[in-house]
Amino acid sequence: MRISAILMPLFAIVAGIVGFFFRRSEHVNVFDVITGLPARDATTTFGLVGFSVLILVLIAIFAIRASTKHMALEGFENAFGTDPLAYPIIFILIGMLWIAGTYLHFYNLFSNSEVTAVDIGFVFFSSLSAISVTFFAIEMYQDSRKNAPYALSVVPTLFLCFWLILVFRENATNPVLISYSYQSLAIVASALGFYFTAGFLYGKPAPGRAIFMYIAAIYFCIVTLADDHSFGITLLLYAMIASNVVYATMLIKNLQRKHIL
Numbered sequence: 026m027r028i029s030a031i032l033m034p035l036f037a038i039v040a041g042i043v044g045f046f047f048r049r050s051e052h053v054n055v056f057d058v059i060t061g062l063p064a065r066d067a068t069t070t071f072g073l074v075g076f077s078v079l080i081l082v083l084i085a086i087f088a089i090r091a092s093t094k095h096m097a098l099e100g101f102e103n104a105f106g107t108d109p110l111a112y113p114i115i116f117i118l119i120g121m122l123w124i125a126g127t128y129l130h131f132y133n134l135f136s137n138s139e140v141t142a143v144d145i146g147f148v149f150f151s152s153l154s155a156i157s158v159t160f161f162a163i164e165m166y167q168d169s170r171k172n173a174p175y176a177l178s179v180v181p182t183l184f185l186c187f188w189l190i191l192v193f194r195e196n197a198t199n200p201v202l203i204s205y206s207y208q209s210l211a212i213v214a215s216a217l218g219f220y221f222t223a224g225f226l227y228g229k230p231a232p233g234r235a236i237f238m239y240i241a242a243i244y245f246c247i248v249t250l251a252d253d254h255s256f257g258i259t260l261l262l263y264a265m266i267a268s269n270v271v272y273a274t275m276l277i278k279n280l281q282r283k284h285i286l
Contacts, residue, residue, distance in 0.1 A: 030278035034270045037240045041247025047073040048251035084240045092233025095280035101225045106279035113162040120159035123264040127151040130257025154184040178223035185216035208249040214242035215265045239273035
């Protein structure tokens with residue numbers, strides 16, 4: 026699966042770039058500048074939806090075939106083949122990117138005098154998630170039997186669920202579902218990706234589902250980069266992309282072929 030470990034994340038990135046330009050064209054040609062309402066029967070919108078469905082089907086086919094013919098080794102370290110040097114360093118960098126995006130987003134809100142208690146909660150949980158992602162990678166090589174990795178592994182999922190609630194809250198009066206649907210899908214896929222990653226630590230591995238969520242998250246995060254976000258949110262999306270690329274590559278690379286007796 027070594028070749029697939031490179032090709033599948035690369036496939037998601039290329040597909041995401043195509044979807045990004047679809048989405049950018051949609052913002053320019055479909056959504057009204059003043060009202061924000063989409064034009065009726067817009068081919069760009071249908072094209073992006075159809076393309077996204079096709080990508081999800083292809084990802085699902087690969088994930089099903091991978092989990093049918095291969096299996097993940099028992100234990101997080103064995104399933105992901107984590108490296109005691111490279112793995113922590115990569116996630117330290119991802120954590121730094123995550124922190125930078127969080128506080129740039131907060132600075133943007135503060136500059137516009139729009140900071141609320143909910144925004145402070147977002148900054149707190151996002152910062153905690155960045156720290157958790159970093160220290161999870163480090164703690165796995167200190168002593169994976171400690172309670173710390175177990176607690177740290179679930180924090181990003183909880184934060185992303187909170188972020189999803191905020192997205193729906195901010196769009197409570199928005200009748201145009203398509204305007205925030207791709208961001209919602211990016212957050213959902215990323216949350217489930219972290220959720221299934223934690224499952225390997227808790228003795229509940231689901232490699233097929235994990236692979237599907239990692240690759241889908243990469244695709245949707247890149248697509249939603251075309252939306253109108255603050256630079257801080259853009260950096261958070263890049264952190265999500267990087268996390269899912271790393272986990273997808275590691276897991277697929279270390280899958281072992283099942284031996285049929």
